[in-house]
Amino acid sequence: MTAMKWLLLLLLAAAPAAAYDRSELAEFNDLYKTGRYEEALEGYKNVIAQEPANPWAHYNAGNALFRLNRQGPAVLNYSRAFLLDPRSADIRANLDFALRQTGQSLVPANVPSALHYLYYFLSAAEIKTAALLLFWLACLAGAAGFLLDGSRAGLAAGRAALTAAGLLVLSLAWLGARQSSPFASAAVVVKAGGTRMLSGPGENFKTYAAAPEGRLVRILDAADDNYYEIGLPKEGIKGWALKTEIERL
């Protein structure tokens, strides 16, 4: 019961910091509503510059870009919003819609949507936070268990520590599994018309494939100054693309 009170207190302490500031986005949304997408986009970009972790600024920017028929940057912004707040139905719907415009889909065809929702229920930052909190809990409960060694309270603390440690391992496994998700080490083709995939990092290499605009790609190597080595897992091909035509999530 005491633990519940502490948790509640912690959440209440965090809540004021997440208070809404509706006025700023509402102002740019008015521009969006009247079809002034470019101006609205500028406003959303300003909000993103100030609050890079604000999913709704990315989401709204994605909407403005979608209206401007810039599929690649729209997918990029929706993806960023999704990574920040994967539980939002609006963000998921628009990301899926934008992906479908480019021949992709958020939920793979052979994966049940409920399982996909569960897999992305927490963002990577939230899983890391959960892992850290479980680490704290395991350590503190373990410490209490050692201090109260031999007593009933000590035994309970020890069990709590083991449970927290087990959950910690699970959360780390979840985090590890997410490394194979299409959004891990990912980037989006933002150049209108798509990007060329070369067989090496330079114009002297042959173009042997093309990734269309809005396509989610995996970054395999970012060491070169001008080129990313990118992979298309679905097609099983990789190549080098200009960094100016690809943007990392």
Next chain:
Amino acid sequence: MKTLTPLLAAALLALAVPAGAALAVTAEVDRNTVEISGNLYLTVTVSGDSHNMPEPKLPNMQNFNVYDSGRSQSISIINGRITSSVSFTYILTPRFLGIQRIPAITVFNGKEKAIAPEIQVTVTKPAQPSQQAAPQPAAPQRQPRRPAGRPAAQGGEPIFIKAEPDKRSAYPGEQINLSIKFYTSVPLSSNPRYVPPSFKNLIAEDLPPVRNGETDIGGVRYAYSEIKTAIFALTAGPAEIQPLTVIAQIPSKAAVDPFDPNFFQNMLAMSGAQGESREFTTETIRLDIKPLPAGAPADFAGAVGNYSITASADRTEARTGEAVNFSVTVAGSGNLKAVTAPKLPELPDFKVFDTMSSLDVRKEGDVISGKKTFTYILVPRTEGRKTLPAVRFSFFDPRAGAYKETRTEPVAMLVEKGAEGAKSVYFSPTPAQGAVTASGADIRYVSERSGAATLPHLAAKVMALPPWTHALPAALLALCFWLASFNRFKSANPLLFRFRRARSEASRDIEEAETLIKAGKPNEAVSVLYDSFMNYLSDKCGVKVSALTMKKAAGLIKERFPATGERSLEEIRELWTALELRHFSPEAAGTEGTSDLAKKYSLLLEMLEKELRK
């Protein structure tokens, strides 16, 4: 009875749906032999539960270019049993000669899986090469292979691209054919890559197949490849075809003859040859989209083209409460995808339920044509001879430049009174009156939420903590672990700890005894010193006080600490005897003698601590 009918119908539906739910798929082509420059229609028909009808997933076909050509749906309701099937039509254009294989096609609705077997198609050379799109009459039927790297075209680029619409002005919804031709007079080291244009105020529809041919321009022989696209304007006003790009590899070593008849069949594919990459781009093409003339009929819903309309019912006799399929088909040329369902006239004798639309698009002769069928589920309310009135459909004919109206023939039907417990069904188990039909899709509206939710915000705060803070609980855990281990060791080895603390306890006792001596209580001081000495020896020897005798103590000390000198043992005996005497004969314990005993005990401790070491 009226209230009973829907309930009965719903109950029967529950029985009927599983009966028609077995998933099945068939695949067929309209011909088994096709020329390389022709195309064939692949029809994949999926039948099963109408609410869970999966779309077939076409396997990867490297030997064909595949174009979607619409879908059509049909539902049969016979004796209350629903059979639903959807036909998906694709246009396939072959890419290679010989026997080509269309792999098995699989559908899966999440529960059941069905497979259509593979199909073999023979792809032949063109029957008459002159039918290939080589417009130059002087051109030879089949050019001998020319050596690669021959001189470039005189007076023109060796490679160029042309994009030309067949008209620059049109009405919204009127078909405009865009021809994109890629010419080359030099061999390429791999197949060029085509990046299609984007459109403004236009929508596009492919017109397969890719045409290939040869032509002379300015005395230079060119091989060309032509892609045709049908485009339709959305609204009146300016429209644009944005630049399109072809990326070609100019050879550096091994060359491929551009006059190979199969060369451009792989227009969109990639190859592994080496070469220099070059891009060829067209200019933006602007079109003028004229507004539709005034005077549109009241029921005009935007259809542009040339259409006819027919109507039919799936039966001429029915019973009240039974469902009847009433189909209205709009056929003709034009953008059928944009044609909306004609409005049914008032039908007081029928309940009208869901509308389904089926689309079957054909692209013969570069004209988008076909038919779109709207199926209404009608349930007769009353018995008698009924007539479904004519359905009107208005469209704008761009060739005539005028609105036209066409109508169906009335459909007669005999409705008999439904028997008790008649098998009636609704097409959809949802209430038909409030049925929602999706007419399109779009992104969701912008949000005014600007702050992160509590959980992401908490995550951000935790992640912002300096890394070293997370070492604190680990350090605390390590400390507590050490403490617990120490306590366990202490509990497991009590004699060791008594041995170590014996000196400090004895010193404390001496101080207490001296305090008692000063307070004039020599007897109590002697008792304290005696008990302290016994405890000290007990701790050092590792036996209980009650089991300790002078002889035993001396023996144990000698045994455990062989380095102990005889003098120390003698001092022990003397002090023991003196303390025992004073302790058990209190009258002999004077203040002065007691003080001496305390000092002697203190000196003995110093000596023993040096000798009694482990």
